[in-house]
Amino acid sequence: SSGINAEYGEAQKMQKDWNKMLGVGEASEEENDIVKRTMMETNPVILGVTVVVSLIHTIFEFLAFKNDIQFWKSRQSLEGLSVRSILFNIFTQLIVVLYVLDNDTNTMVVISVCIGLCIEFWKITKVMDVSVDLANPWFGIIPRIQVQDKSSYSESPTKEYDRLAFKYLSWVLTPLLLGYAIYSL
Numbered sequence: 104s105s106g107i108n109a110e111y112g113e114a115q116k117m118q119k120d121w122n123k124m125l126g127v128g129e130a131s132e133e134e135n136d137i138v139k140r141t142m143m144e145t146n147p148v149i150l151g152v153t154v155v156v157s158l159i160h161t162i163f164e165f166l167a168f169k170n171d172i173q174f175w176k177s178r179q180s181l182e183g184l185s186v187r188s189i190l191f192n193i194f195t196q197l198i199v200v201l202y203v204l205d206n207d208t209n210t211m212v213v214i215s216v217c218i219g220l221c222i223e224f225w226k227i228t229k230v231m232d233v234s235v236d237l238a239n240p241w242f243g244i245i246p247r248i249q250v251q252d253k254s255s256y257s258e259s260p261t262k263e264y265d266r267l268a269f270k271y272l273s274w275v276l277t278p279l280l281l282g283y284a285i286y287s288l
Contacts, residue, residue: 157211164215171222175229182259186230186252187269189223196220 142150178184196219203216227233227250236247252262 161211161215168218168222172225175226178229180259181230182261184230184261185265185268186262187265189226189230191269193220193223193227196223 196216200213200216200220203213231250231252234249236249240246
């Protein structure tokens with residue numbers, strides 16, 4: 104009986120050590136078994152390469168975030184930049200965030216996608232004049248957010264090119280989207 108208790112205590116200690124090593128709280132036994140099996144059955148070289156590639160990818164992703172922020176912080180004129188593409192990026196990033204959250208993806212992936220979405224929302228304040236209208240709230244309590252084009256965008260030919268590009272893009276994407284939606288049913 105004391106031998107069984109000692110073995111059980113040792114198994115509990117190993118369980119806590121695994122959780123500590125993996126940086127997780129209380130993981131289910133099935134999750135721990137999957138991690139143990141992966142560590143035991145996978146070639147150590149492949150595991151090492153996977154870790155290194157993941158770290159490099161994370162570093163490059165955060166460097167891309169940094170450069171994106173630097174570019175938009177220093178931008179004075181919007182000439183040649185598409186405001187509609189930024190709005191479209193917010194829409195697509197939102198879909199990606201919802202998809203990632205729905206599929207219980209790795210925490211690092213969720214964090215990175217959410218940071219990307221926050222950066223896209225921040226860009227809106229750089230390409231458009233955003234103001235909060237407290238005088239005319241929706242339903243008497245929700246403040247209205249007013250958004251309008253910045254003058255450097257409105258007065259440039261870029262706005263017309265942007266409108267034309269999205270017009271033609273919608274001609275191509277709408278049938279493709281409808282076709283995929285029907286195919287998915």
